[in-house]
Amino acid sequence: MPEQHPTSPVRTVGGRPRAPLAAVAAASVLVTLAACSGPGSGSPASATPTAVHTAVADTPATLTLFSAAGVETYEQGLADAFQATYPKIKVKLRVEADNNYNTVLPRLLASDSTPDIVQPYDLLGGVKDNLLTNLDAYDEAYGWSDKVPASALAPGRVSNGVSGSGSLYQAGGSAGPLVGVFYNKELAAKVGMKTVPASISELEAVMAKANTSGITPIVASNQDGLIGHLYNLLLGDYMGAQALSDIVHHKPGATLDTPEAVKATKTLQKWIKAGYFASDVNALNQEASYGQFTGGKGLFFFQGSWITQTLDKNFKGEYGVFPMPPAEKGGKQAGMTSNTLAFSIAARSKNKDAAGLFLDFLTTSEAAKVAVDNGYAALASGASDAAEPSLSGTLTEQIQTGYAAIASDNGFDGWLQNSAPAVNTKLTQQLQLLVSGKVEPTAMVKTLQTTYADALKAG
Template sequence: MKKKLITAAASVLMLSSILTACGGNNKNSASPSPSQSPSATATESASPSDSPSPAAVERFDVSLRHIQIGELQKFRKAILDEVVKKSEEEVPGANFEMDAVEDSFNRWTKLPAEMAAGNPPKIFDLFGGPGDGQKFARANKLLDLTPILAELGLTDKFTDYSTFVVDGKVYGLPIGAGSEGWFYNAELLESNGIAVPKTLEELEAAFETLKGKGITPIAMGSQAAWVPFMLLNTLIPRYAGEDIQAGVANGSRKMTEPEVVAALAKYEEWVKKGYFTKGELGIDYAGQTNEFIAGKAGFLFDGTWRISTFNADGVGGALNGKVGYFAMPAVTGGKGDQTAVNYNQNNGYGFSADVNDNEKAAIKAFIKNLYTEEYQIRGFKEDGVLPSMKVDAAQLSSDNPVMTQVLATNAAAGKVFPHFDSLVPGTVNGEFEKQIQNLIAGKSSPQKAAEEIQKAMDAELAAMK
């Protein structure tokens, strides 16, 4: 018998406390609707008897940068392709030029360089927060979406887009939401006599058992530092409290607090005990997923967007029905709410401020077609992406056992907390990532890493005064 469906209603209610209302005035001139080009509008206003034959619509290109690359992202890419096709059909002459770029390279190298040079794509993958979206908005590089959202009736349809807001105006839109936690290979654990861990001590005991049998405890690819950062982003709040990231960002708390250093020391301990994939600094994000899929590791700390990988038609279909999920266990003596979960909706799309009327019409059509209840629900059901928009809670149910565990975990959480890199400037995030890799390589200590990150944060706070 199928497991009883579990809805996300509780999760939606839990997250209602983070709703953000945004408004603002548009300084740009009005543009034609997504279904009309300027020439089409003029033609329709003329008398049928006086109108000449419609002139051929001249093609115009709209560059679109996305990060949906490879088999792991195939469901999201399929939705994007559908949206592009609809938008091209609605806007005469529009031709979307798709440009696929790896996530980290786009975020940290390519897009910043294009912004500095003044030639970003017209539509591009964008991360919210002071290091990305808000920084570009303050530099007048991003299109103010506030009037477009009002025109399309979308202003109040999102659960939270605050990391894309500057001075009450909206400059980016999150495509979905996600939590981060532990995926585990149930078959592998059972065959080695390991029960699903409920405490940090039980989790570490499981690591030790797997290692003793020649099995990698935690699949990890740390070539890009944001990957191990996910684990530390939850481990640190377990020790120091769920408000630690926000506190460090506003200067009320410090990375050098004993609890933060203790969390970094715990991570270093796991590195030294060999719990992570050997040679992790040379392995990328896809590599760690593939190691887990191959049954070579017992645990994988990742975002809930990874769920679709383990569907019957996913890349990891061999593990379908054999994967479970749980949140980071409580830390004995840890501060704050030990049920709190990471919850983010900071990744989405931004749009260049340098657009003409035709390009703006294409952007408007893209937003109208992508940000719908239909695609929010499809993203949830097909790809495990939690909604970033307010949708019918009755639609957010699943007979996928992994998703039901995620929904139950989120519903049971007393609080949520954001990812560190959505709250701090890019220089601070960059220093954190550098120190993570130094810690893994044995080139730094927990205390030294904490001091260097805090030094970067202090410099940014001083510059803001």
């Protein structure tokens, strides 16, 4: 799961442009896909189709979807919903154990018995070895770039061996976790927080009031570097989602060593020095932080919606969540997510056009409902505008509106930890040093950038 990383017309609401995408309520547990591919060989020239056909709904076909066992129920739900809409096209799952999926997938993609639809983790490897279909023609035919937030499609784009831009190789709808600000409802009421903070300064004002009231503002664990969730949210706020994603996607010239990254780091340092974290945060692990939050030991918890199943065991109804507020009021929101409704079509697929219809189906409200039923926030095109984040409503509604707010600002980005394994290790170390007062923000950012650059050079 993410905690283990270290893996259109517009209307204006509240000062921010809102795209006409409707969020479907998110349920409370995130399923994790264990999927990774490696090198393959021998794929055909049809990896880049020159023409596509969208009028295929009445043509009988059978699609094979290669699924990891851990998401079999979810992907079977997608298959069933698709078949209910397009009964002449069958979707059969080929299920592989999670720990074998990564090994088996590249061999299958290079074989004559390839599945039609897959979710490769190593997208760059699949593109390099011509194992995946270039989806640009399908994108144009179905209008996916108009239906789905650009930041949700970006991880599926590849250009010159770099992800994040260029031709589309992985597409579908938009569904994933909300990483944001969980709050204790009782403590929020005590400090008078009646609305979602609209900026970092408003969030700071709430934390300052909590601190003077004897309430620890932030629950976190940093023995395992999970203050990194908060740090990544701050980086997205100050750098912007695109600049942060450029680093994660290894875009040439992308750098962390910027004044904006330093400002994000200084903000975190300011909160540390103000006593907004427990004094022993460097000694706390993830499980202990869960206990502290559900035990009423702090107001805020910067985490992802995958934690709700754990929190609900003894804290259900006692907490809520809202998206990380932007750096400035009216600014764009940003947050990390992973798109679970994004799939690729095998280059050797004999049913590319039917598979393209399946990917288009993933942009619909029917597919979004399946995602919701399996624990994700999800967006569907062609519905009414999403509501503004608020402290009212159910937890699933709060996750829904938070996810939609980030999507409408094209604010989805990745985890800095995922830019390179060495960065993951170094970030945990640097966050611990920042907490203990042994590194300054400028030096920390330079160290992380050097680690990143060295990792890219090493390949």
